[in-house]
Amino acid sequence: MKILSIDTSNAPLAIALVEDDQLVAETTLNVTKNHSVFLMPVIEQLMKMASWTPAELNRIVVAKGPGSYTGVRIAVTTAKTLASTLKIELVGVSSLAVMAKDPAELTNLPVIAIFNARRNTVFTGGYQMEQGKLVSFIEDAHMELSELIEKINEKQQPVLIVGDILPEFKNQFETNSKFITLGNEQSSFPSAFQLGLMGAKINPVSDIDSFVPDYLRITEAEMNWQKSHPGELKKSYVREV
Protein backbone atom coordinates (compact mmCIF):
# COMPACT_ATOMS: atom_id res chain seq x y z
CA MET A 1 0.00 0.00 0.00
CA LYS A 2 1.37 3.41 -1.06
CA ILE A 3 0.71 6.09 1.54
CA LEU A 4 1.26 9.84 1.43
CA SER A 5 1.26 11.37 4.91
CA ILE A 6 1.04 15.08 5.66
CA ASP A 7 1.35 17.15 8.82
CA THR A 8 1.30 20.97 8.69
CA SER A 9 -0.55 21.55 11.94
CA ASN A 10 2.17 23.74 13.44
CA ALA A 11 5.31 25.54 12.25
CA PRO A 12 7.05 22.42 10.89
CA LEU A 13 5.91 20.91 7.63
CA ALA A 14 6.29 17.13 7.53
CA ILE A 15 5.61 14.88 4.57
CA ALA A 16 6.39 11.22 3.98
CA LEU A 17 5.87 8.50 1.44
CA VAL A 18 5.41 5.15 3.14
CA GLU A 19 5.00 1.79 1.44
CA ASP A 20 4.13 -1.38 3.38
CA ASP A 21 5.43 0.12 6.62
CA GLN A 22 8.73 1.11 5.02
CA LEU A 23 9.88 4.67 4.63
CA VAL A 24 10.34 5.63 0.99
CA ALA A 25 10.90 9.37 1.37
CA GLU A 26 10.46 11.98 4.06
CA THR A 27 10.91 15.73 4.34
CA THR A 28 10.60 17.99 7.35
CA LEU A 29 10.84 21.74 6.87
CA ASN A 30 11.14 24.12 9.76
CA VAL A 31 11.85 27.29 7.84
CA THR A 32 8.62 29.27 7.84
CA LYS A 33 4.96 28.81 8.46
CA ASN A 34 4.16 29.30 4.80
CA HIS A 35 2.71 25.86 4.27
CA SER A 36 0.62 26.96 1.32
CA VAL A 37 3.76 27.73 -0.68
CA PHE A 38 5.81 24.64 0.25
CA LEU A 39 3.40 21.76 0.79
CA MET A 40 2.53 20.85 -2.80
CA PRO A 41 6.01 21.48 -4.28
CA VAL A 42 7.51 19.17 -1.64
CA ILE A 43 4.90 16.47 -2.34
CA GLU A 44 5.55 16.85 -6.05
CA GLN A 45 9.30 16.53 -5.56
CA LEU A 46 9.16 13.53 -3.20
CA MET A 47 6.80 11.68 -5.54
CA LYS A 48 9.10 12.38 -8.45
CA MET A 49 12.17 11.11 -6.61
CA ALA A 50 10.33 7.98 -5.53
CA SER A 51 8.95 7.54 -9.06
CA TRP A 52 5.43 7.44 -7.73
CA THR A 53 2.53 8.83 -9.74
CA PRO A 54 -0.56 10.29 -8.06
CA ALA A 55 -2.71 7.53 -9.58
CA GLU A 56 -0.62 4.91 -7.75
CA LEU A 57 -1.39 6.30 -4.30
CA ASN A 58 -3.68 4.14 -2.18
CA ARG A 59 -4.16 6.23 0.89
CA ILE A 60 -3.66 9.76 2.24
CA VAL A 61 -2.97 10.11 5.95
CA VAL A 62 -3.29 13.56 7.46
CA ALA A 63 -2.69 15.11 10.86
CA LYS A 64 -6.19 16.52 11.38
CA GLY A 65 -5.49 18.89 14.26
CA PRO A 66 -5.46 20.42 16.70
CA GLY A 67 -2.92 23.08 15.82
CA SER A 68 -2.77 26.31 13.88
CA TYR A 69 -6.18 26.67 12.23
CA THR A 70 -4.74 27.71 8.89
CA GLY A 71 -1.98 25.11 9.00
CA VAL A 72 -4.37 22.27 9.77
CA ARG A 73 -6.75 23.45 7.05
CA ILE A 74 -4.01 23.42 4.40
CA ALA A 75 -3.12 19.80 5.20
CA VAL A 76 -6.73 18.66 5.53
CA THR A 77 -7.86 20.45 2.35
CA THR A 78 -4.97 18.92 0.42
CA ALA A 79 -5.62 15.48 1.89
CA LYS A 80 -9.38 15.40 1.40
CA THR A 81 -9.16 16.85 -2.10
CA LEU A 82 -6.46 14.38 -3.18
CA ALA A 83 -8.40 11.46 -1.69
CA SER A 84 -11.66 12.60 -3.25
CA THR A 85 -10.27 13.37 -6.69
CA LEU A 86 -8.12 10.22 -6.87
CA LYS A 87 -10.92 8.14 -5.33
CA ILE A 88 -8.61 6.68 -2.69
CA GLU A 89 -8.69 6.24 1.09
CA LEU A 90 -8.36 9.03 3.63
CA VAL A 91 -7.26 8.65 7.24
CA GLY A 92 -7.11 11.40 9.86
CA VAL A 93 -4.83 11.13 12.90
CA SER A 94 -4.65 13.47 15.88
CA SER A 95 -1.76 15.90 15.45
CA LEU A 96 -1.05 15.42 19.16
CA ALA A 97 -0.81 11.64 18.72
CA VAL A 98 1.68 12.15 15.88
CA MET A 99 3.87 14.15 18.24
CA ALA A 100 3.51 11.64 21.10
CA LYS A 101 4.16 8.40 19.21
CA ASP A 102 7.96 8.42 18.89
CA PRO A 103 8.70 9.43 22.49
CA ALA A 104 6.09 6.99 23.84
CA GLU A 105 7.72 4.13 21.96
CA LEU A 106 11.23 5.12 22.95
CA THR A 107 10.64 5.78 26.63
CA ASN A 108 7.65 3.62 27.44
CA LEU A 109 6.44 6.53 29.56
CA PRO A 110 2.98 8.01 29.25
CA VAL A 111 3.48 11.03 26.97
CA ILE A 112 1.53 14.27 26.98
CA ALA A 113 1.77 16.38 23.83
CA ILE A 114 1.03 20.08 24.06
CA PHE A 115 0.54 22.82 21.47
CA ASN A 116 0.50 26.44 22.54
CA ALA A 117 -3.05 27.80 22.22
CA ARG A 118 -2.23 31.26 23.67
CA ARG A 119 -3.31 32.95 26.92
CA ASN A 120 -1.70 30.20 28.97
CA THR A 121 -3.88 27.53 27.39
CA VAL A 122 -2.85 24.46 25.40
CA PHE A 123 -4.22 21.91 23.02
CA THR A 124 -3.21 18.69 24.69
CA GLY A 125 -3.65 14.95 24.69
CA GLY A 126 -2.05 12.07 26.64
CA TYR A 127 -0.86 8.87 24.95
CA GLN A 128 0.90 5.70 26.03
CA MET A 129 1.93 2.40 24.49
CA GLU A 130 -0.13 -0.62 25.38
CA GLN A 131 0.70 -3.94 23.76
CA GLY A 132 2.48 -2.24 20.92
CA LYS A 133 -0.34 0.21 20.28
CA LEU A 134 -0.59 3.89 21.05
CA VAL A 135 -3.68 4.52 23.19
CA SER A 136 -5.08 7.72 24.59
CA PHE A 137 -5.26 8.28 28.34
CA ILE A 138 -6.07 12.01 28.30
CA GLU A 139 -8.45 12.82 25.51
CA ASP A 140 -7.40 15.61 23.11
CA ALA A 141 -8.77 18.89 24.44
CA HIS A 142 -8.20 22.60 24.78
CA MET A 143 -7.48 23.57 28.39
CA GLU A 144 -5.69 25.93 30.75
CA LEU A 145 -2.16 24.86 31.53
CA SER A 146 -3.08 24.72 35.23
CA GLU A 147 -5.88 22.27 34.48
CA LEU A 148 -3.46 19.98 32.66
CA ILE A 149 -1.04 20.11 35.57
CA GLU A 150 -3.89 19.20 37.93
CA LYS A 151 -4.79 16.19 35.80
CA ILE A 152 -1.19 15.04 35.83
CA ASN A 153 -0.92 15.40 39.58
CA GLU A 154 -4.17 13.46 40.09
CA LYS A 155 -2.72 10.50 38.17
CA GLN A 156 0.31 10.37 40.47
CA GLN A 157 2.41 8.88 37.67
CA PRO A 158 5.51 10.12 35.90
CA VAL A 159 4.79 11.57 32.46
CA LEU A 160 6.89 12.92 29.63
CA ILE A 161 5.78 16.21 28.07
CA VAL A 162 6.58 17.00 24.43
CA GLY A 163 5.64 19.76 22.03
CA ASP A 164 5.57 23.53 22.58
CA ILE A 165 7.44 23.73 25.85
CA LEU A 166 7.61 27.52 26.11
CA PRO A 167 9.82 28.99 28.86
CA GLU A 168 6.72 30.12 30.79
CA PHE A 169 5.19 26.65 30.49
CA LYS A 170 8.44 25.04 31.63
CA ASN A 171 8.41 27.20 34.70
CA GLN A 172 4.88 26.24 35.67
CA PHE A 173 5.49 22.52 35.05
CA GLU A 174 8.60 22.54 37.19
CA THR A 175 7.14 24.44 40.11
CA ASN A 176 3.74 22.76 40.21
CA SER A 177 4.36 19.08 39.64
CA LYS A 178 6.88 16.44 40.58
CA PHE A 179 5.63 13.91 38.01
CA ILE A 180 6.81 15.74 34.93
CA THR A 181 9.82 15.13 32.72
CA LEU A 182 10.20 17.60 29.86
CA GLY A 183 11.06 16.35 26.40
CA ASN A 184 14.05 17.63 24.46
CA GLU A 185 14.15 19.63 21.22
CA GLN A 186 14.06 16.55 18.99
CA SER A 187 10.82 15.34 20.50
CA SER A 188 9.11 18.57 19.50
CA PHE A 189 8.89 17.78 15.79
CA PRO A 190 6.20 15.70 14.15
CA SER A 191 7.37 12.67 12.21
CA ALA A 192 5.49 12.15 8.98
CA PHE A 193 6.86 8.60 8.81
CA GLN A 194 5.24 7.84 12.17
CA LEU A 195 2.06 9.48 10.90
CA GLY A 196 2.09 7.21 7.87
CA LEU A 197 2.67 4.10 10.01
CA MET A 198 -0.14 5.02 12.36
CA GLY A 199 -2.47 5.84 9.49
CA ALA A 200 -1.80 2.48 7.86
CA LYS A 201 -3.51 0.75 10.77
CA ILE A 202 -6.59 2.93 11.10
CA ASN A 203 -9.84 2.46 9.20
CA PRO A 204 -10.30 5.09 6.50
CA VAL A 205 -13.06 7.69 6.89
CA SER A 206 -16.37 6.63 5.41
CA ASP A 207 -17.34 10.08 4.09
CA ILE A 208 -14.51 12.20 2.69
CA ASP A 209 -16.76 15.21 1.98
CA SER A 210 -17.71 15.73 5.61
CA PHE A 211 -14.15 15.27 6.90
CA VAL A 212 -13.01 18.44 8.68
CA PRO A 213 -10.18 19.37 11.05
CA ASP A 214 -10.41 18.76 14.78
CA TYR A 215 -10.00 22.37 15.87
CA LEU A 216 -10.91 21.55 19.49
CA ARG A 217 -12.15 25.11 19.89
CA ILE A 218 -15.08 26.90 18.35
CA THR A 219 -14.54 30.42 17.06
CA GLU A 220 -15.02 33.34 19.42
CA ALA A 221 -17.82 34.76 17.29
CA GLU A 222 -19.62 31.42 17.36
CA MET A 223 -19.15 31.04 21.11
CA ASN A 224 -20.56 34.50 21.83
CA TRP A 225 -23.47 33.94 19.49
CA GLN A 226 -24.35 30.59 21.05
CA LYS A 227 -24.22 32.15 24.50
CA SER A 228 -26.68 34.87 23.54
CA HIS A 229 -28.88 32.52 21.46
CA PRO A 230 -29.28 29.36 23.56
CA GLY A 231 -30.93 26.44 21.77
CA GLU A 232 -31.02 28.23 18.41
CA LEU A 233 -28.05 26.52 16.75
CA LYS A 234 -29.05 24.96 13.44
CA LYS A 235 -27.48 21.89 11.91
CA SER A 236 -26.27 23.59 8.78
CA TYR A 237 -25.72 27.17 7.76
CA VAL A 238 -24.62 26.62 4.22
CA ARG A 239 -26.99 26.14 1.33
CA GLU A 240 -26.65 25.81 -2.40
CA VAL A 241 -28.17 28.51 -4.55
Next chain:
Amino acid sequence: MENRKLILSFETSCDETSIAVIENGDTILSNIVATQIDSHQRFGGVVPEVASRHHIEQITHCLNEALETAKVDYNDLSAVAVTYGPGLVGSLLIGVTAAKAVAFAHDLPLVPINHMAGHIYAARFVDQFKYPQMALLVSGGHTEIVYIESEYDFKVLGETRDDAAGEAYDKIGRVLGVNYPAGKTIDEWAHEGHDTFNFPRAMEKDDNYDFSFSGLKSSFINTVHNAEQREEKLDTKDLAASFQQSVIDVLASKTERALADYPVKQLVLAGGVAANQGLRDRIEKDLNQKFSNVQLLMAPLKLCGDNAAMIGAAGQVAFDHKKRTDMSLNAVPGLSF
Protein backbone atom coordinates in the same frame (compact mmCIF):
# COMPACT_ATOMS: atom_id res chain seq x y z
CA MET B 1 -16.60 16.54 -28.79
CA GLU B 2 -13.07 16.80 -30.24
CA ASN B 3 -12.46 20.52 -29.78
CA ARG B 4 -14.14 20.81 -26.42
CA LYS B 5 -12.21 23.11 -24.15
CA LEU B 6 -13.18 22.54 -20.54
CA ILE B 7 -12.09 24.54 -17.53
CA LEU B 8 -12.71 23.43 -13.95
CA SER B 9 -12.80 26.59 -11.82
CA PHE B 10 -12.66 27.31 -8.09
CA GLU B 11 -13.87 30.45 -6.29
CA THR B 12 -13.66 30.78 -2.50
CA SER B 13 -12.60 34.40 -1.96
CA CYS B 14 -15.24 35.35 0.57
CA ASP B 15 -18.33 33.52 1.80
CA GLU B 16 -19.32 31.40 -1.20
CA THR B 17 -17.75 28.04 -2.02
CA SER B 18 -18.19 27.74 -5.76
CA ILE B 19 -16.92 25.28 -8.36
CA ALA B 20 -17.86 25.30 -12.03
CA VAL B 21 -17.16 23.59 -15.32
CA ILE B 22 -17.08 25.96 -18.29
CA GLU B 23 -17.01 24.89 -21.93
CA ASN B 24 -15.18 26.99 -24.54
CA GLY B 25 -15.12 29.96 -22.18
CA ASP B 26 -18.75 30.86 -22.71
CA THR B 27 -20.99 27.94 -21.77
CA ILE B 28 -21.82 26.92 -18.23
CA LEU B 29 -21.97 23.16 -17.83
CA SER B 30 -22.21 23.47 -14.06
CA ASN B 31 -21.87 26.25 -11.49
CA ILE B 32 -22.25 25.01 -7.92
CA VAL B 33 -22.54 27.86 -5.40
CA ALA B 34 -22.75 27.04 -1.68
CA THR B 35 -23.40 30.24 0.22
CA GLN B 36 -22.65 30.85 3.89
CA ILE B 37 -24.79 33.97 4.18
CA ASP B 38 -27.14 32.39 6.72
CA SER B 39 -24.18 31.74 8.99
CA HIS B 40 -22.61 35.19 8.81
CA GLN B 41 -25.96 36.92 9.21
CA ARG B 42 -25.82 35.77 12.82
CA PHE B 43 -22.80 38.01 13.31
CA GLY B 44 -23.86 40.95 11.15
CA GLY B 45 -21.07 40.38 8.62
CA VAL B 46 -18.54 37.86 7.41
CA VAL B 47 -16.36 36.41 10.19
CA PRO B 48 -13.16 35.22 8.43
CA GLU B 49 -12.43 32.17 10.62
CA VAL B 50 -16.04 31.00 10.37
CA ALA B 51 -15.89 31.45 6.58
CA SER B 52 -12.73 29.32 6.30
CA ARG B 53 -14.34 26.57 8.35
CA HIS B 54 -17.40 26.48 6.12
CA HIS B 55 -15.29 26.36 2.95
CA ILE B 56 -13.43 23.25 4.06
CA GLU B 57 -16.75 21.56 4.92
CA GLN B 58 -18.04 22.18 1.40
CA ILE B 59 -15.09 21.93 -0.93
CA THR B 60 -15.03 18.29 -2.12
CA HIS B 61 -18.79 18.01 -2.14
CA CYS B 62 -18.99 21.01 -4.48
CA LEU B 63 -16.18 19.58 -6.60
CA ASN B 64 -17.92 16.27 -7.13
CA GLU B 65 -21.23 17.92 -7.78
CA ALA B 66 -19.73 20.30 -10.34
CA LEU B 67 -18.25 17.38 -12.30
CA GLU B 68 -21.37 15.23 -12.02
CA THR B 69 -23.70 18.03 -13.08
CA ALA B 70 -21.45 18.84 -16.04
CA LYS B 71 -21.23 15.13 -16.85
CA VAL B 72 -17.50 15.34 -17.38
CA ASP B 73 -14.51 13.49 -16.02
CA TYR B 74 -11.03 14.71 -15.16
CA ASN B 75 -9.71 13.30 -18.46
CA ASP B 76 -11.95 15.70 -20.34
CA LEU B 77 -10.52 18.83 -18.69
CA SER B 78 -8.06 21.25 -20.29
CA ALA B 79 -7.07 23.12 -17.13
CA VAL B 80 -7.92 24.14 -13.59
CA ALA B 81 -8.51 27.84 -12.83
CA VAL B 82 -8.63 29.34 -9.35
CA THR B 83 -9.19 32.69 -7.67
CA TYR B 84 -6.02 33.52 -5.71
CA GLY B 85 -6.95 37.08 -4.69
CA PRO B 86 -8.20 39.57 -3.70
CA GLY B 87 -10.28 38.34 -0.79
CA LEU B 88 -10.03 36.85 2.69
CA VAL B 89 -6.78 34.94 3.02
CA GLY B 90 -8.23 31.97 4.93
CA SER B 91 -11.08 31.65 2.44
CA LEU B 92 -8.86 31.99 -0.63
CA LEU B 93 -6.51 29.33 0.72
CA ILE B 94 -9.16 26.61 0.62
CA GLY B 95 -9.83 27.13 -3.09
CA VAL B 96 -6.15 27.56 -3.93
CA THR B 97 -5.16 24.45 -1.96
CA ALA B 98 -7.93 22.30 -3.44
CA ALA B 99 -7.26 23.51 -6.99
CA LYS B 100 -3.57 22.70 -6.62
CA ALA B 101 -4.40 19.19 -5.36
CA VAL B 102 -6.68 18.53 -8.33
CA ALA B 103 -4.18 19.92 -10.86
CA PHE B 104 -1.40 17.82 -9.35
CA ALA B 105 -3.48 14.65 -9.12
CA HIS B 106 -4.49 14.80 -12.78
CA ASP B 107 -1.46 16.57 -14.22
CA LEU B 108 -3.52 19.54 -15.39
CA PRO B 109 -2.28 23.10 -16.02
CA LEU B 110 -3.14 25.49 -13.18
CA VAL B 111 -4.31 28.99 -14.09
CA PRO B 112 -4.34 31.74 -11.43
CA ILE B 113 -7.24 34.19 -11.67
CA ASN B 114 -7.76 37.63 -10.18
CA HIS B 115 -11.22 37.69 -8.62
CA MET B 116 -11.99 41.11 -10.12
CA ALA B 117 -11.06 39.90 -13.63
CA GLY B 118 -13.47 37.09 -12.86
CA HIS B 119 -16.28 39.54 -12.08
CA ILE B 120 -15.75 41.17 -15.50
CA TYR B 121 -16.01 37.80 -17.22
CA ALA B 122 -19.48 37.21 -15.79
CA ALA B 123 -20.53 39.43 -18.70
CA ARG B 124 -18.86 37.04 -21.14
CA PHE B 125 -21.93 34.83 -20.83
CA VAL B 126 -23.97 37.65 -22.43
CA ASP B 127 -21.89 38.25 -25.55
CA GLN B 128 -18.39 38.11 -26.99
CA PHE B 129 -15.94 40.72 -25.77
CA LYS B 130 -14.74 43.50 -28.09
CA TYR B 131 -11.85 45.86 -27.43
CA PRO B 132 -11.12 48.42 -26.31
CA GLN B 133 -13.53 47.82 -23.50
CA MET B 134 -14.44 49.61 -20.26
CA ALA B 135 -15.72 47.96 -17.07
CA LEU B 136 -17.52 49.45 -14.12
CA LEU B 137 -16.81 47.03 -11.28
CA VAL B 138 -18.95 47.51 -8.21
CA SER B 139 -18.86 44.94 -5.43
CA GLY B 140 -18.58 44.41 -1.70
CA GLY B 141 -14.90 45.26 -1.55
CA HIS B 142 -14.26 47.20 -4.76
CA THR B 143 -15.54 50.09 -6.82
CA GLU B 144 -13.42 50.69 -9.88
CA ILE B 145 -13.41 51.74 -13.48
CA VAL B 146 -11.18 49.46 -15.53
CA TYR B 147 -9.96 50.11 -19.07
CA ILE B 148 -9.22 46.99 -21.10
CA GLU B 149 -7.41 48.03 -24.25
CA SER B 150 -6.92 44.50 -25.50
CA GLU B 151 -7.84 41.05 -24.27
CA TYR B 152 -6.81 40.34 -20.67
CA ASP B 153 -4.95 43.63 -20.29
CA PHE B 154 -6.54 45.47 -17.36
CA LYS B 155 -5.79 49.03 -16.31
CA VAL B 156 -7.56 50.63 -13.37
CA LEU B 157 -8.51 54.21 -14.30
CA GLY B 158 -10.10 55.05 -10.99
CA GLU B 159 -11.26 53.46 -7.77
CA THR B 160 -12.82 54.24 -4.43
CA ARG B 161 -10.63 56.06 -1.95
CA ASP B 162 -12.51 54.67 1.06
CA ASP B 163 -15.58 52.43 1.22
CA ALA B 164 -16.69 50.29 -1.69
CA ALA B 165 -20.24 50.84 -2.94
CA GLY B 166 -21.45 47.47 -1.66
CA GLU B 167 -19.82 48.09 1.69
CA ALA B 168 -21.68 51.43 1.95
CA TYR B 169 -24.97 49.65 1.20
CA ASP B 170 -24.24 47.11 3.92
CA LYS B 171 -23.27 49.77 6.47
CA ILE B 172 -26.30 52.00 5.97
CA GLY B 173 -28.42 48.86 5.84
CA ARG B 174 -27.30 48.01 9.33
CA VAL B 175 -28.47 51.45 10.53
CA LEU B 176 -31.89 50.71 9.06
CA GLY B 177 -31.94 47.27 10.68
CA VAL B 178 -31.47 45.36 7.42
CA ASN B 179 -29.61 42.06 7.64
CA TYR B 180 -26.24 41.64 5.93
CA PRO B 181 -25.86 41.86 2.93
CA ALA B 182 -28.26 44.77 2.67
CA GLY B 183 -27.88 45.80 -0.99
CA LYS B 184 -30.83 43.93 -2.40
CA THR B 185 -33.32 45.12 0.23
CA ILE B 186 -32.16 48.74 0.03
CA ASP B 187 -32.52 48.53 -3.75
CA GLU B 188 -36.11 47.30 -3.39
CA TRP B 189 -37.00 50.00 -0.85
CA ALA B 190 -35.39 52.65 -3.05
CA HIS B 191 -37.86 51.85 -5.79
CA GLU B 192 -40.74 52.64 -3.43
CA GLY B 193 -39.32 55.95 -2.22
CA HIS B 194 -38.10 59.32 -3.49
CA ASP B 195 -34.85 61.23 -3.30
CA THR B 196 -35.98 63.75 -0.67
CA PHE B 197 -32.81 64.00 1.43
CA ASN B 198 -30.42 65.00 -1.33
CA PHE B 199 -27.30 63.41 0.19
CA PRO B 200 -23.87 64.59 -1.05
CA ARG B 201 -22.45 63.31 -4.34
CA ALA B 202 -18.79 63.10 -3.38
CA MET B 203 -16.17 63.84 -6.02
CA GLU B 204 -18.81 63.85 -8.72
CA LYS B 205 -17.35 66.88 -10.46
CA ASP B 206 -13.68 66.09 -9.79
CA ASP B 207 -11.54 65.61 -12.85
CA ASN B 208 -10.67 61.97 -12.21
CA TYR B 209 -12.33 58.57 -12.14
CA ASP B 210 -12.16 58.01 -8.40
CA PHE B 211 -14.97 57.55 -5.92
CA SER B 212 -15.65 58.17 -2.26
CA PHE B 213 -18.61 56.78 -0.35
CA SER B 214 -17.67 57.29 3.27
CA GLY B 215 -18.97 60.90 3.30
CA LEU B 216 -22.31 59.73 1.96
CA LYS B 217 -22.40 56.99 4.57
CA SER B 218 -21.64 59.44 7.41
CA SER B 219 -24.16 61.95 6.15
CA PHE B 220 -26.77 59.18 6.01
CA ILE B 221 -25.99 57.93 9.51
CA ASN B 222 -26.01 61.47 10.95
CA THR B 223 -29.37 62.19 9.38
CA VAL B 224 -30.86 59.05 10.91
CA HIS B 225 -29.29 59.63 14.34
CA ASN B 226 -30.30 63.29 14.50
CA ALA B 227 -33.88 62.34 13.70
CA GLU B 228 -33.78 59.66 16.40
CA GLN B 229 -32.64 62.26 18.91
CA ARG B 230 -35.54 64.49 17.93
CA GLU B 231 -37.73 61.38 18.20
CA GLU B 232 -38.74 62.00 14.64
CA LYS B 233 -39.49 59.06 12.35
CA LEU B 234 -37.96 59.31 8.88
CA ASP B 235 -39.39 57.50 5.87
CA THR B 236 -37.06 54.51 5.33
CA LYS B 237 -38.13 54.18 1.71
CA ASP B 238 -37.15 57.80 1.04
CA LEU B 239 -33.91 57.30 2.92
CA ALA B 240 -33.11 54.28 0.77
CA ALA B 241 -34.08 56.08 -2.43
CA SER B 242 -31.98 59.11 -1.52
CA PHE B 243 -28.93 57.01 -0.65
CA GLN B 244 -29.24 54.95 -3.80
CA GLN B 245 -29.70 57.99 -6.02
CA SER B 246 -26.50 59.49 -4.68
CA VAL B 247 -24.56 56.26 -5.31
CA ILE B 248 -25.96 55.86 -8.80
CA ASP B 249 -25.36 59.50 -9.76
CA VAL B 250 -21.70 59.27 -8.87
CA LEU B 251 -21.17 55.86 -10.47
CA ALA B 252 -22.91 56.99 -13.65
CA SER B 253 -21.16 60.35 -13.97
CA LYS B 254 -17.69 58.89 -13.45
CA THR B 255 -18.43 56.16 -15.97
CA GLU B 256 -19.57 58.78 -18.48
CA ARG B 257 -16.40 60.74 -17.91
CA ALA B 258 -14.30 57.63 -18.58
CA LEU B 259 -16.30 56.77 -21.69
CA ALA B 260 -15.88 60.30 -23.03
CA ASP B 261 -12.10 60.20 -22.49
CA TYR B 262 -11.52 56.63 -23.65
CA PRO B 263 -13.59 55.62 -26.64
CA VAL B 264 -14.53 51.94 -26.30
CA LYS B 265 -16.68 49.38 -28.06
CA GLN B 266 -18.24 47.91 -24.92
CA LEU B 267 -19.04 48.78 -21.34
CA VAL B 268 -19.19 45.90 -18.87
CA LEU B 269 -21.18 46.32 -15.67
CA ALA B 270 -20.26 43.68 -13.11
CA GLY B 271 -19.79 42.82 -9.42
CA GLY B 272 -22.33 42.24 -6.66
CA VAL B 273 -23.73 45.80 -6.82
CA ALA B 274 -24.24 45.42 -10.58
CA ALA B 275 -27.36 43.51 -9.55
CA ASN B 276 -28.80 46.89 -8.53
CA GLN B 277 -31.84 47.57 -10.66
CA GLY B 278 -31.58 51.34 -10.35
CA LEU B 279 -27.96 51.25 -11.49
CA ARG B 280 -28.69 48.93 -14.41
CA ASP B 281 -31.57 51.15 -15.60
CA ARG B 282 -29.52 54.31 -15.28
CA ILE B 283 -26.43 53.03 -17.11
CA GLU B 284 -28.58 51.61 -19.85
CA LYS B 285 -30.40 54.93 -20.31
CA ASP B 286 -27.15 56.93 -20.27
CA LEU B 287 -25.57 54.71 -22.88
CA ASN B 288 -28.62 54.89 -25.12
CA GLN B 289 -28.70 58.67 -24.91
CA LYS B 290 -25.03 59.61 -24.91
CA PHE B 291 -22.95 56.67 -26.10
CA SER B 292 -25.24 54.81 -28.45
CA ASN B 293 -22.27 53.23 -30.23
CA VAL B 294 -21.06 51.57 -27.01
CA GLN B 295 -22.52 48.11 -26.38
CA LEU B 296 -23.62 47.53 -22.79
CA LEU B 297 -22.83 44.12 -21.33
CA MET B 298 -24.44 43.70 -17.94
CA ALA B 299 -23.43 40.63 -15.94
CA PRO B 300 -26.50 38.35 -15.66
CA LEU B 301 -28.23 38.90 -12.30
CA LYS B 302 -27.38 35.39 -11.21
CA LEU B 303 -23.69 35.93 -11.91
CA CYS B 304 -23.23 39.34 -10.27
CA GLY B 305 -22.33 37.87 -6.87
CA ASP B 306 -19.36 35.56 -6.39
CA ASN B 307 -19.41 32.39 -8.46
CA ALA B 308 -16.94 30.06 -10.15
CA ALA B 309 -18.56 30.32 -13.60
CA MET B 310 -17.07 33.77 -14.07
CA ILE B 311 -13.69 32.44 -12.91
CA GLY B 312 -13.93 29.68 -15.49
CA ALA B 313 -14.74 32.15 -18.29
CA ALA B 314 -11.75 34.29 -17.29
CA GLY B 315 -9.78 31.06 -16.84
CA GLN B 316 -10.27 30.00 -20.46
CA VAL B 317 -8.95 33.34 -21.74
CA ALA B 318 -6.05 33.39 -19.26
CA PHE B 319 -5.25 29.82 -20.30
CA ASP B 320 -5.22 30.84 -23.98
CA HIS B 321 -2.87 33.67 -23.00
CA LYS B 322 -0.56 31.03 -21.50
CA LYS B 323 -1.02 32.23 -17.92
CA ARG B 324 0.18 29.42 -15.67
CA THR B 325 1.30 28.92 -12.12
CA ASP B 326 3.11 26.08 -10.41
CA MET B 327 2.42 24.23 -7.18
CA SER B 328 3.80 27.08 -5.07
CA LEU B 329 0.77 29.30 -5.76
CA ASN B 330 -0.29 31.17 -2.63
CA ALA B 331 -3.33 33.26 -1.79
CA VAL B 332 -2.78 37.00 -2.30
CA PRO B 333 -5.46 38.75 -0.24
CA GLY B 334 -4.55 42.26 -1.47
CA LEU B 335 -4.11 41.37 -5.14
CA SER B 336 -4.81 44.20 -7.59
CA PHE B 337 -4.83 44.36 -11.39
